[in-house]
Amino acid sequence: xxxxxxxxxxxxxxxxxxxxxxxxxxxxxxxxxxxxxxxxxxxxxxxxxxxxxxxxxxxxxxxxxxxxxxxxxxxxxxxxxxxxxxxxxxxxxxxxxxxxxxxxxxxxxxxxxxxxxxxxxxxxxxxxxxxxxxxxxxxxxxxxxxxxxxxxxxxxxxxxxxxxxxxxxxxxxxxxxxxxxxxxxxxxxxxxxxxxxxxxxxxxxxxxxxxxxxxxxxxxxxxxxxxxxxxxxxxxxxxxxxxxxxxxxxxxxxxxxxxxxxxxxxxxxxxxxxxxxxxxxxxxxxxxxxxxxxxxxxxxxxxxxxxxxxxxxxxxxxxxxxxxxxxxxxxxxxxxxxxxxxxxxxxxxxxxxxxxxxxx
Amino acid sequence: xxxxxxxxxxxxxxxxxxxxxxxxxxxxxxxxxxxxxxxxxxxxxxxxxxxxxxxxxxxxxxxxxxxxxxxxxxxxxxxxxxxxxxxxxxxxxxxxxxxxxxxxxxxxxxxxxxxxxxxxxxxxxxxxxxxxxxxxxxxxxxxxxxxxxxxxxxxxxxxxxxxxxxxxxxxxxxxxxxxxxxxxxxxxxxxxxxxxxxxxxxxxxxxxxxxxxxxxxxxxxxxxxxxxxxxxxxxxxxxxxxxxxxxxxxxxxxxxxxxxxxxxxxxxxxxxxxxxxxxxxxxxxxxxxxxxxxx
Numbered sequence: 142x143x144x145x146x147x148x149x150x151x152x153x154x155x156x157x158x159x160x161x162x163x164x165x166x167x168x169x170x171x172x173x174x175x176x177x178x179x180x181x182x183x184x185x186x187x188x189x190x191x192x193x194x195x196x197x198x199x200x201x202x203x204x205x206x207x208x209x210x211x212x213x214x215x216x217x218x219x220x221x222x223x224x225x226x227x228x229x230x231x232x233x234x235x236x237x238x239x240x241x242x243x244x245x246x247x248x249x250x251x252x253x254x255x256x257x258x259x260x261x262x263x264x265x266x267x268x269x270x271x272x273x274x275x276x277x278x279x280x281x282x283x284x285x286x287x288x289x290x291x292x293x294x295x296x297x298x299x300x301x302x303x304x305x306x307x308x309x310x311x312x313x314x315x316x317x318x319x320x321x322x323x324x325x326x327x328x329x330x331x332x333x334x335x336x337x338x339x340x341x342x343x344x345x346x347x348x349x350x351x352x353x354x355x356x357x358x359x360x361x362x363x364x365x366x367x368x369x370x371x372x373x374x375x376x377x378x379x380x381x382x383x384x385x386x387x388x389x390x391x392x393x394x395x396x397x398x399x400x401x402x403x404x405x406x407x408x409x410x411x412x413x414x415x416x417x418x419x420x421x422x423x424x425x426x427x428x429x430x431x432x433x434x435x436x437x438x439x440x441x442x443x444x445x446x447x448x449x450x451x452x453x454x455x456x457x458x459x460x461x462x463x464x465x466x467x468x469x470x471x472x473x474x475x476x477x478x479x480x481x482x483x484x485x486x487x488x489x490x491x492x493x494x495x496x497x498x499x500x501x
Numbered sequence: 502x503x504x505x506x507x508x509x510x511x512x513x514x515x516x517x518x519x520x521x522x523x524x525x526x527x528x529x530x531x532x533x534x535x536x537x538x539x540x541x542x543x544x545x546x547x548x549x550x551x552x553x554x555x556x557x558x559x560x561x562x563x564x565x566x567x568x569x570x571x572x573x574x575x576x577x578x579x580x581x582x583x584x585x586x587x588x589x590x591x592x593x594x595x596x597x598x599x600x601x602x603x604x605x606x607x608x609x610x611x612x613x614x615x616x617x618x619x620x621x622x623x624x625x626x627x628x629x630x631x632x633x634x635x636x637x638x639x640x641x642x643x644x645x646x647x648x649x650x651x652x653x654x655x656x657x658x659x660x661x662x663x664x665x666x667x668x669x670x671x672x673x674x675x676x677x678x679x680x681x682x683x684x685x686x687x688x689x690x691x692x693x694x695x696x697x698x699x700x701x702x703x704x705x706x707x708x709x710x711x712x713x714x715x716x717x718x719x720x721x722x723x724x725x726x727x728x729x730x731x732x733x734x735x736x737x738x739x740x741x742x743x744x745x746x747x748x749x750x751x752x753x754x755x756x757x758x759x760x761x762x763x764x765x766x767x768x769x770x771x772x773x774x775x776x777x778x779x780x781x782x783x784x785x786x787x788x789x790x791x792x793x794x795x796x
Contacts, residue, residue: 248686
């Protein structure tokens with residue numbers, strides 16, 4: 142791995158919602174959507190942020206771009222502190238950091254032509270004259286695989302995949318260095334997903350882009366990421382180089398997520414890890430380890446001490462008391478061998494307890 | 502290069518301008534088409550009525566007092582021998598001008614305030630919304646009477662009175678629409694690109710709000726016509742002897758039993774205008790939101 146200095150350095154990033162209590166006071170503890178995140182993204186590389194809905198991954202993306210304001214923490218982009226930037230400094234940063242959205246329908250203004258949509262960022266930053274912008278828009282459209290003539294059409298005449306290409310073009314027209322991809326393929330048909338992922342990879346290679354790729358789909362993440370961070374309830378529970386994470390996951394939550402990836406071979410026998418219970422309320426997280434209520438390996442210490450995210454190798458950090466020695470602990474009988482395609486489903490050990498499978 | 506030519510996908514075969522498509526949708530609906538035609542007739546009468554009118558609407562001619570409709574006086578004459586057709590044409594100018602301008606003023610002010618309230622939020626939003634709610638507690642005609650009693654009668658004051666009553670309705674409409682549009686990702690995308698609040702409001706929010714506001718503007722024009730007629734009928738609107746539809750009804754009242762047509766004609770004009778603008782609202786809705794066409 143090359144040792145280029147990180148483009149983006151995040152430390153202690155925190156967002157609490159519900160702090161302003163309103164006239165009557167909510168009396169509720171704040172919702173800790175993002176709680177002390179730290180990670181780095183290097184130039185031209187992709188860090189994937191994965192987790193269930195509600196774990197704070199989209200909030201993280203928006204915090205980095207100052208689309209919502211952080212409660213605490215530090216985000217340094219190429220040495221500049223993002224969270225305190227203002228005025229011209231912030232404008233300069235906005236030009237270098239962009240975002241691609243999940244929903245290709247709500248991300249394009251229906252009252253503007255594609256040409257107007259793509260030219261707007263250029264106009265805001267006073268780049269080029271009218272004719273020059275027109276050429277840049279057309280060039281950008283062909284770079285994302287769309288005909289330049291589409292510039293005169295309105296969004297409603299395009300399909301979801303085409304709209305997502307337009308959204309990518311809008312993000313890249315300012316020639317940014319860092320792009321937050323907020324579930325960019327989750328709303329698309331599977332056949333289109335591959336095209337968009339390949340487009341993103343090609344654009345990354347051509348333009349040296351760094352991505353923060355937010356997703357709940359580990360099979361997509363496997364294709365595009367260099368590093369993967371797994372989030373649970375506002376925290377990173379495991380972050381590792383992709384190969385390590387997929388082959389040797391250390392956190393029980395990561396293991397559960399990986400075991401839920403569908404495998405195309407119907408005869409394959411897999412150990413399927415099914416998590417018990419539901420995601421705890423982020424306003425009232427459990428004591429100690431936040432994952433312990435759903436964790437099949439939970440031990441007494443897990444209720445007492447909150448495990449920090451600690452490195453177990455140069456490119457691998459885990460927030461678990463038993464990182465590296467999970468196999469020595471006997472799991473509760475929530476781990477079961479499920480033969481995909483078996484005639485009889487394996488009997489559930491505790492039919493009365495609420496349980497949840499993670500659907501990815 | 503691999504990026505290009507993965508697929509130069511053909512867009513759906515609809516390169517026809519969306520405006521033209523929308524127009525087709527709007528006029529394809531018979532109710533909308535009738536409403537649009539009625540509104541055109543009314544606007545024509547308001548714009549050119551005075552130059553088309555055969556007589557001066559104030560000219561009295563005692564010889565034709567209460568004349569029956571004839572070749573000289575198409576709709577007859579009133580108790581002072583003034584030509585009814587000319588009076589109704591002149592009245593349409595006053596009534597329609599007052600209705601349209603009061604709605605236009607309210608729409609501009611109300612949409613601007615509503616969008617700003619939604620975008621800025623906080624204390625400004627709370628103040629504007631509460632003020633709008635308080636004003637909405639009063640019916641249009643009551644607000645009109647209160648304002649005209651304090652400002653005095655007159656066409657300009659009628660516009661002010663109706664605008665005070667309509668502005669809060671546009672504030673509420675625009676605020677609600679703006680709040681829903683602000684949830685859409687394209688607003689976030691504009692902020693991520695560095696767009697100022699003013700730019701986001703002017704380029705993204707207002708254009709997406711204005712269609713709905715214009716549709717309801719057509720409906721409020723119908724209400725404004727009725728309110729203007731009511732206020733003028735009460736002697737608070739267009740000052741006599743100038744005709745407005747409300748004035749004409751009031752003028753005809755003393756002789757309603759012997760000459761009911763003098764009340765009937767201006768009433769029919771009011772009904773025609775109110776129905777036309779209501780139907781026009783339908784057409785405009787189809788124009789601004791073709792997806793709803795025909796529903």
